[in-house]
Amino acid sequence: MSTKPIGVFDSGVGGTSIWKEIHKLLPFENSIYLADSKNAPYGEKSADEILALSIKNTEFLLKQNCKLIVVACNTATTNAIAYLRNNYDVPFIGIEPAIKPAALNSKSKTIGVLATKGTLSSALFNSTSKSYSEGILIIEQDGEGLVPLIEAGQVHSKNTKDLLLKYLNPMINKGMDHLVLGCTHYPYLIPVIKDIVPSNVQIIDSGEAVARQTKNILEKLNIAAPVQVSKHQFYSNTNSKSLKDFLLDYDVTVDYLDF
Incomplete structure (x- = not known):
């Protein structure tokens, strides 16, 4: 068992569609979400740029003591997840078109x-x-x-x-x-x-499949959270209003982060 948070990052608000599926399936898990909206969209950047941003996002989430990281971005998954898995000692869940x-x-x-x-x-x-x-x-x-x-x-x-x-x-x-x-x-x-x-x-879309895979990995590694009141911290490096608008129905904290 582990109460450490699940980390989630995306190029912006889109990954909240994945986060919602994870939260629905795993309501007791704590989470930290990073919206790198300042650099959105990733899909128009070079592979090297996408990798550099993915590394930066990963290292931020690791500093927050995340036990697992969901790369909630198709572009970051397809361009960076192999590197991330080879270079960091936490499990990564990626997103691929279904x-x-x-x-x-x-x-x-x-x-x-x-x-x-x-x-x-x-x-x-x-x-x-x-x-x-x-x-x-x-x-x-x-x-x-x-x-x-x-x-x-x-x-x-x-x-x-x-x-x-x-x-x-x-x-x-x-x-x-x-x-x-x-x-x-x-x-x-x-x-x-x-x-x-x-x-x-x-x-x-891939939301439900990603949530199921997240649950499977947590259980396999015995790092799922016990029954508890979960906390969810969201960060955006642009005006956080847009991110808040996509999360109106959820009890979460949304803050600006100079990142």
């Missing part, structure tokens, strides 16, 4: 992947994609511009919907029946996406 379930369950044999440039261009993503691409048309789309809009709280704005129409209509026209969300910011767009795609299109 191509496998989409490919295995697609009846039209056509799936869409909406992700950032940094994820789509990574070696890990391409390896995963190739593993499940036989007989499947995988339509990859860079969601350029979506992360800044979500960070600004403009989930339901006209600009957001216009971008989604531009990105999703070609997938719809090719007969997509599964849409994989390859960025942890994108689950916040699901209500808007549902208004655009046909009702038969299954929308898949």
Whole structure:
């Protein structure tokens, strides 16, 4: 048993979609969340920049005595998690686009992947994609511009919907029946996406799977928390209002951090 916190980092508010799934499954775990919004979006940065930021975030969370770190960012996972696992002595949970379930369950044999440039261009993503691409048309789309809009709280704005129409209509026209969300910011767009795609299109994100994997690792290593009142500290290195807005229904502390 361990009451040390779970650490979570993302390029901004998107990873809160992962944190919420973890909290729902593991309500007694303490947590510390780092939103590196000043450097969002990671998906438009070079692999070296993404690695450097991931190292910086990891070392901050380790200084807070975190027992496990969730890399709640697809781009950081695909570009940095191998290095992090090889160089730090804590378990890491990563996020990958859920191509496998989409490919295995697609009846039209056509799936869409909406992700950032940094994820789509990574070696890990391409390896995963190739593993499940036989007989499947995988339509990859860079969601350029979506992360800044979500960070600004403009989930339901006209600009957001216009971008989604531009990105999703070609997938719809090719007969997509599964849409994989390859960025942890994108689950916040699901209500808007549902208004655009046909009702038969299954929308898949990784939140529940990541929460289950986190639970499995904590139990395997015998570092799960006992029954207790949990505490949750959130940090943002930009104006923390946007982060607070995504957490209104939760008893958490949100502070600005000069980081």
